[in-house]
Structure formats: structure tokens, C-alpha cells
Amino acid sequence: MPSERYDIRAVWPDRAAKIPSAMRTVSGDGLLALIGFLKAENAHGFNIIGRPVDPCYIFVDDISDATLRAMVSAGHRPAVIVESSPANYQGFFDAGAGIDHLEAKLLARHMAERWGGDPGSADAWHAGRLPGFTNRKVRHRRPDGSYPFARLRTASARIDPILAAMATELPLANSAEQKDQQGARGGALRNCAPAGALSGDYSALYGRLIAPYAAHYGSNLDRSRADYAIARRLLADGMPPPEVSLVLAASEKAREHGDPWHYIERTVSAAKSALGRERGAG
Numbered sequence: 037m038p039s040e041r042y043d044i045r046a047v048w049p050d051r052a053a054k055i056p057s058a059m060r061t062v063s064g065d066g067l068l069a070l071i072g073f074l075k076a077e078n079a080h081g082f083n084i085i086g087r088p089v090d091p092c093y094i095f096v097d098d099i100s101d102a103t104l105r106a107m108v109s110a111g112h113r114p115a116v117i118v119e120s121s122p123a124n125y126q127g128f129f130d131a132g133a134g135i136d137h138l139e140a141k142l143l144a145r146h147m148a149e150r151w152g153g154d155p156g157s158a159d160a161w162h163a164g165r166l167p168g169f170t171n172r173k174v175r176h177r178r179p180d181g182s183y184p185f186a187r188l189r190t191a192s193a194r195i196d197p198i199l200a201a202m203a204t205e206l207p208l209a210n211s212a213e214q215k216d217q218q219g220a221r222g223g224a225l226r227n228c229a230p231a232g233a234l235s236g237d238y239s240a241l242y243g244r245l246i247a248p249y250a251a252h253y254g255s256n257l258d259r260s261r262a263d264y265a266i267a268r269r270l271l272a273d274g275m276p277p278p279e280v281s282l283v284l285a286a287s288e289k290a291r292e293h294g295d296p297w298h299y300i301e302r303t304v305s306a307a308k309s310a311l312g313r314e315r316g317a318g
């Protein structure tokens with residue numbers, strides 16, 4: 037996975053022990069120079085994890101071989117797959133250059149939701165196990181006291197076409213300052229779309245749903261109310277909230293909003309709450 041810098045960490049398996057991690061940010065050449073140190077830390081019981089310092093690499097954790105085959109059949113193309121423990125896999129998928137950490141988080145949550153990955157690992161900067169080092173979790177300890185190695189299964193410089201297509205549809209904040217404000221309050225969507233279709237399908241769906249409102253109200257259309265109504269309808273029809281969020285990403289109101297992530301999240305949350313109250317009353 038080409039990158040100018042890499043985030044490398046030696047992490048103690050038991051977080052409750054509160055043993056400090058060793059963290060390094062290095063170049064590719066610096067990574068090679070770090071191998072001896074990492075081997076020593078691994079031998080002393082630390083897990084060795086890392087990732088490129090580039091949000092374009094979307095991490096998916098805790099998936100099976102069958103899931104990997106299904107992902108490839110659906111059109112996904114992993115950049116790296118590591119067998120992190122026997123018959124358990126982690127992967128990085130390249131969504132293409134130009135996405136920021138908010139967009140990466142959205143895509144990571146999509147992948148976890150869609151493919152049954154670990155939602156706790158679905159963020160922009162989650163690191164995966166480095167192949168060639170042992171997985172030191174207690175549950176993986178063998179009867180002879182040894183531990184299984186993390187093994188590289190796939191490596192390629194290819195871009196994932198599905199994530200790259202989805203990335204082009206994500207609403208962007210208008211300035212770096214707004215993105216900083218979003219990050220400060222957790223402004224990325226808390227959930228993301230789990231659908232198997234390409235994001236262009238969501239845009240088309242939104243277009244079909246907004247059309248009757250636009251035809252009826254014309255220039256008097258309140259797009260916020262229309263988006264709320266669309267969200268309620270989709271939720272009532274059984275669409276998961278993360279997928280509703282991606283449908284609303286095509287909203288003109290969201291794209292014009294100073295903080296599109298917050299607008300979409302607020303709209304879906306309000307629709308979900310109202311629908312829950314309605315069902316509870318029934």
C-alpha cells in the first residue's frame with residue numbers, strides 16, 4: 037500500500053493492564069529500519085499493528101474466507117488481505133486518492149455493516165495486524181505456548197471500484213474549518229450505508245422520491261421537510277438507517293448545507309425517532 041508515511045504500533049493485548057504502547061510514524065525506508073525493534077516487542081508479548089497514513093485505505097476487520105469470496109464476487113478488489121488469526125481475516129481496500137478522514141469513516145462503516153465486519157474497527161485510522169508477527173491474544177495461545185503468525189494473503193496496488201465510485205457521491209464540507217468543527221464534535225455520520233449497490237443507485241432513488249414533492253410544491257418546496265418525509269418512508273419500508281443516510285447524501289439541501297454530515301444525521305435521527313414513537317403508540 038503506497039504511502040509517504042506509515043503508522044506503526046506495538047500494543048499490549050490486554051488493554052486493562054494499561055501498559056503503554058510504542059508508536060512510530062515512519063517512511064517506507066524507516067519501516068524497514070524498525071523491523072528489529074518490532075520483532076523484539078512482539079517477542080515480549082506486544083501485538084504489532086499498522087497502516088498507511090492515508091485515509092484512502094479503508095480497513096475491514098474480522099471477516100471470514102467465505103465473506104472475502106463474496107466481496108470479490110460482488111466487485112470489491114482488496115489491496116491487502118491479512119490472515120490475522122487462523123481462518124480470520126482483515127483487509128484494506130483502496131478507495132482512491134482525494135478522500136478525507138470523514139469520508140473514510142463513512143466508507144469504513146459501510147463495509148463493516150455490509151459485510152459483517154467489526155463495527156468497532158470501522159474508522160478512518162484503524163490499524164491492522166502486520167504480517168510476519170505473532171498474534172499475542174491469549175485465546176490464540178497454542179498448547180506448546182506459541183502463537184500464530186499473521187500472514188499476508190493478498191497484496192495489490194489496485195483501487196477498489198465500488199468504494200471509488202461511492203467516494204465520488206459523498207457530500208463534502210465547504211471548507212477545512214468546517215471539517216475541523218465536524219471532527220471536534222464527531223461530525224461524521226455515526227452510521228453508514230450497508231447496501232450492495234453502487235452509490236449512483238442511491239442518487240437515482242433520491243431523484244425518484246423527491247420528484248413528486250418538487251412537482252406538487254414547485255418553488256415553494258421545503259427541501260428539509262421533503263428529506264425528512266423521504267427518510268421516514270424509507271425507514272418504514274425497512275431500509276436500514278445507514279442506507280437512508282446515503283440516499284439523503286444526494287439531497288440538494290445536504291449539498292448546500294454548511295455541514296452536510298450533520299444535516300443528514302439529524303434528519304435520519306429525527307425520522308427514526310418519530311417512527312419509533314409512532315410504532316410504540318400503536
